[in-house]
Amino acid sequence: MRRLAAAGLLCVAATTVTGQPASQGQQIATQGTSQGVAACISCHGAKGEGLGAFPRLAGTGQAYLLAQLDAFAGGSRKNPIMQPIAQTLTPAERQAVALYFSQLPAPFVASDSAQPLPSDTSAWLATRGRWAEQVPACAQCHGPGGSGVGTQFPPLAGLPAAYIAEQLQAWKSGSRPPGPLALMVGVAKKLSDAEISAVSAYYEKIAAPDRTAVPKAVPGMRGAAVTPGALNPAAPAQTKGPP
Structure with missing residues (x-):
């Protein structure tokens, strides 16, 4: 012993x-x-x-x-x-x-637009998605306000729009691994370049810290x-x- x-x-x-x-x-x-x-x-x-x-x-x-x-x-x-x-x-x-x-x-803590209009492409994709084309809302995996969910779905709120767009374009082109459950490749391929820019800007703005510093x-x-x-x-x- x-x-x-x-x-x-x-x-x-x-x-x-x-x-x-x-x-x-x-x-x-x-x-x-x-x-x-x-x-x-x-x-x-x-x-x-x-x-x-x-x-x-x-x-x-x-x-x-x-x-x-x-x-x-x-x-x-x-x-x-x-x-x-x-x-x-x-x-x-x-x-x-x-x-x-x-x-x-x-x-920071972020929150989504309460009642987005269909004409608001960025908020609509983030909170409602486009189910006619099997595009789920970003919030369904990444949580309300893009706060992140569990271990596989990272926070989006406050990320630079250019960074988010770059990752979506990488999934769309196949240059980035598909990620959890291989969801992101399928989602990104169904988004236009304009939609990618819009939803990326949405998540940067809903909780944007000061990013002017270098x-x-x-x-x-x-x-x-x-x-x-x-x-x-x-x-x-x-x-x-x-x-």
Whole structure:
């Protein structure tokens, strides 16, 4: 019994020494890694709230964030900024940083238009859909106000319109993996470019924080301002980030 107890204490001690996933995730998010990965907050905001064209991470489900990091690491999701970052992180580090951001509070609370008119394309698609063509309302999966539902359907509220539109166009063209239940490819293919622009703008506006700032150095973070070239010198200049 004493040997078993001692073994148990050793396991606890080892966990304490190596650090809990949440604390490891916080270090990656706020300070980066010794392998050259820049702090996540330098692009995504000090509290993961999103910054400029870079989407929010705070309050997004761990499973969803981890799936995206794994997709970037494996190459099934393309992005010249995020791919080298995800590939440098170990699987344990990707899991830890996904956990950290999932536990941060959402930066705002949004609500949908109460009674949209059919002529309001953006609000109608977001809250009612177009069932004649089997296009469900965005809110049916992503929740009222685009707040996100469960682990597979991320929040949309407050994301940059350009980012949302870019993801919908990627699903429409087949350049982004289909996602949970392979729903998004079918939905995106049934939307026109104008409808994609409209619904993207809707979700940016219903809960839009100040996105006029540009990424800059954060106290306690290693290094200075982060640019796509600094993260990946081979990458072309780009302002659009992942979720």
